[in-house]
Amino acid sequence: MTKTDKIDAIAVCRHLMYNLNRLHPYTPPLYHLVELKQLSRDYNSNNQIITKAKGELKRLLQMFFPEFLKHFKPFSKWTLDLLYDFPLPSDYKGLHIESLAQRIVVDQITLNKLNSLNISRKTQ
Numbered sequence: 001m002t003k004t005d006k007i008d009a010i011a012v013c014r015h016l017m018y019n020l021n022r023l024h025p026y027t028p029p030l031y032h033l034v035e036l037k038q039l040s041r042d043y044n045s046n047n048q049i050i051t052k053a054k055g056e057l058k059r060l061l062q063m064f065f066p067e068f069l070k071h072f073k074p075f076s077k078w079t080l081d082l083l084y085d086f087p088l089p090s091d092y093k094g095l096h097i098e099s100l101a102q103r104i105v106v107d108q109i110t111l112n113k114l115n116s117l118n119i120s121r122k123t124q
Contacts, residue, residue, distance in 0.1 A: 064089055071113070078103065 016023070054075065061068050061083075072079055082103055086092055092100070 072104075 058069065058074055061074055068074070086095070
């Protein structure tokens with residue numbers, strides 16, 4: 001017996017005396033609720049993993065392809081496919097521009113920006 005057992009027993013008894021009308025019997029949680037809590041934890045954990053991976057991808061793109069993030073969305077399907085097939089800058093060496101251009105899907109806003117850059121270069 002430790003020296004706080006008597007004090008703890010008195011504290012439990014006092015709690016029961018003062019809160020008797022608020023107490024109810026223990027009922028174990030429903031199976032579905034336990035599973036739902038676990039799914040929620042898994043979902044949040046996976047979201048954290050995805051967020052970290054996206055941050056890491058952006059950091060690596062900034063290091064190896066600094067102009068890429070200025071012109072393209074880094075998480076679109078075609079971008080991820082392109083980076084999967086050609087992960088390093090050296091992989092693009094010797095690649096014909098037409099074969100690369102066929103893989104690139106550019107939204108209209110980015111296309112307009114690229115066209116305006118080409119026009120401004122021609123006028124210089």
